[in-house]
Amino acid sequence: MTTPAFVTCDLLDDHPELEIQVVTPSMDGKFFKSYGAVKSFGGQVVTVKCFEDNSRVKELLATDGTGKVLVVDGGASMRCALMGDLIAESAVKNHWNGVIIYGCVRDVDAIAELNLGVHALASIPQKSNRKGIGEVDIALHFGGVTIQSGDYVYADNNGIVVSKEKLVDL
Template identity: 70%
Template sequence: MADFVTCDLLDDNEDKVIYVLPPIIDGQAWRQYGGVSTFGGQAVTVKCFEDNSRVKELLATDGTGKILVVDGGASMRCALMGDMIAKSAVENGWVGVIISGCVRDVDEIAKMTLGVLALASIPKKSVRKGVGETGLPISIGGVTICDGDFVYVDNNGVIVSKEKLV
């Protein structure tokens, strides 16, 4: 479990924190879904719209110390992660997942040792077509997050830094 408060991290590192994610994206407020509410690590980025193929692929790889940050276009039409993919993330050591979009199977995800921040939940799964891009700068709520940035999350919000802060 992470030992930090984003407010204090920001206050102590104002020169290093490059962005604070807005609390509302396209009319939706961020919501914690995982069993861990405070988490931080190095970002792995993916951009996909209503297709979780790349999310599933990435979370099946070693994610030690990493957070998957997903630009799902804030779509409210289908989930980009459910319990089976979240379980794979836990098994592969991922610290957390941030999804600008939806998740499903939220009661099961809440039992997992995984930080999960998303905009909403919906029972409908995505259709896998193998579409999506990884490792590129993504934009969520006007904030650019690059592959390799450091991301810190707690109940106060999300901060992004080029440098490791904790």
């Protein structure tokens, strides 16, 4: 077992002077769960907002993601997945550190084997419809935080934190 590069609890404790945001679980039971083989991951944020259409997710994860985490606001939809095993494999091939989806994933057994951090609200076997809809590099708002491209995000089994500053080298 490898030691994680960080623990989100320690990042908060070690940097009390910084304005670090913590993604909060909602009252209606929306909690992020870990699906990838990498349980502690982080990096510079790239944002995408899309509702039940993973076109932009697929496009972005097919580009160089070295040192980056894709944060997807899927509107917390529980009707279809915004990422499956093929798109996750593309993320690994293109060196993304992780993907955080405010929505669902699918092919969870295959994703669990990939060298990728993945947090999502739930899994569902239904794929999304691709219509080419979605916005990239816009401010996202969920879990009581605002996340923008260029921010830094760190996720582990304790939760997800967001900072304007890089907190640890990964």
